[in-house]
Amino acid sequence: MGVSWVELIGRNAASGSVMVSGALRSLGSDRGTELDESYRFWYAPTDRWRIEIDGEPVYLSGRDRSLVRIDGHMTLLDGDIRMPILGRGVSPLQLLGQNSLLHSMSRDVVVRDEPRAVDVGGRRAWAVLVGDRSGKNGEISIDESTGVIVRLTMSAGSGSSEVVELTEHASLPDGLFEWDGPVVEAPSPRGRRARPDPEVGRQERSEVLRACVTALDRSAEVLSLMQRAESEEDAIRRLVSELGVTTVGAQAIAAMQMSTFRPDIADQLRRALADDENNRRC
Template sequence: MSGSLRVSGKNRQAEPFDERFDFWHGGGGQWRIERDGEVVYLAADEETVFVLIDGELQRQSGGRIRMAWVGSMFSPLDLLGENSLLRKMSSGMRASRGADRIDIGGRAAWLTELATSKGDGNIELAFDDATGLLVLLRSPSGGLLEVTNLAVHDQIDSERFTWDGPVADADPGKDDPLVQAAQRIEILSAISSALDRPQDLLQAVSGTRDGHQAKAAVIDLLGVTDTGADAVLAMQIRRFGSAEKGRIQAELTELRNYVADYSTTDR
């Protein structure tokens, strides 16, 4: 299966975002997800996972930590599986009417609506007739999730799910999923703090003479760890855009939920 996913709306800070992904999904946990032509998630199987983190593909542990570290409010990973967006929604909503047959991107689909438990409006959903895949979600607030260019393949070349470029290996002593999640939270929390105070950050760093002083200034200003300060100093300018902050907050929320679930179910 392959296709394109567009996600738009407003993030938790009421700031607009509009993102597009291209994706390929094969059997055995195979995934390839690209954003703006750049690979952000690659999985050859359940255990061989690469994620774009801070500008480089990093090898991640498979198994229990199959998380959507794509840095987006939603991604193609939310379309399928036991943790899919639809499964999360279904527990608190009910269908408000029957389904109507429609056409989406030249493919037959079924359109229906779900009533929210709060009664604040209906969510419009459409499912591809042949695959059952969620291909449209439109919320009362204007949020949109739409799958286009959907295609079903008998087989996708395995090379699509392999990577022969540079990869940053994870520390072999830090393969524990909970440790990885905690480290990522540490980094993202520091970056989030920096995004809240861009002018203060620039002023603090601009007056330093070298990297050591700059790092100390970041730690003093934001109250972050050494690791967090390194992440802040390595940030690209584009990350100060409003959409990036929404991505950071979404990833932080998912990681914290993961840690909470892991702590209660895996001990």
């Protein structure tokens, strides 16, 4: 049975709820120079990341802070940096989660063909030929199970990116996303936005986890509610009203895909919520 482009967008939007690791390689040319970039990455819900190049961390995003390697030093991100630029090609940050390429592409993209089943790195995926209004084409492949973008091929052979060794995890240790070495403060010129309050991030993480656990415990009610909703905004309002979750939590529920409504996922999220609450009490 096939899937639609809209469904694939939804799966990618919901990919922020998975725990995965993998390796990404990008090949091609950039302004006349050859491009060959490789990353290893680990991702956990609430936008926690570990990204390495040649075994060395270049980006870490944990519970309280985000760090990027600049000039050989792990540097604390401040309020001006929304998504660090790790290289010249596609980075793991653009494969899933809040900075996924599809978030910006989906508004302007033209779908050239129906999605077709393909194999990427030994996993089933769905490939779609897409383009823009100017006529440039490319192909994007989305992993069937996780919703992660696993392959991008640009038009006229200008470049490609592919994920290999994509692995789903039941859990990943918090320490994987933390840094215990020296940290450099980013320069703060006048007018720069203040660094995000880490307590706000912790609060949102708890809201997301608590809402997802509630949704899995009341799955029949959630599915019925979503069927009655007339729009995404209406669905958010109904979730807030009927489940008693926050707006942030309701948005997380609305992004969940059907494959996450399983007992093992519920147990995983309950453990994550318990760990989160214990850490907040410490």
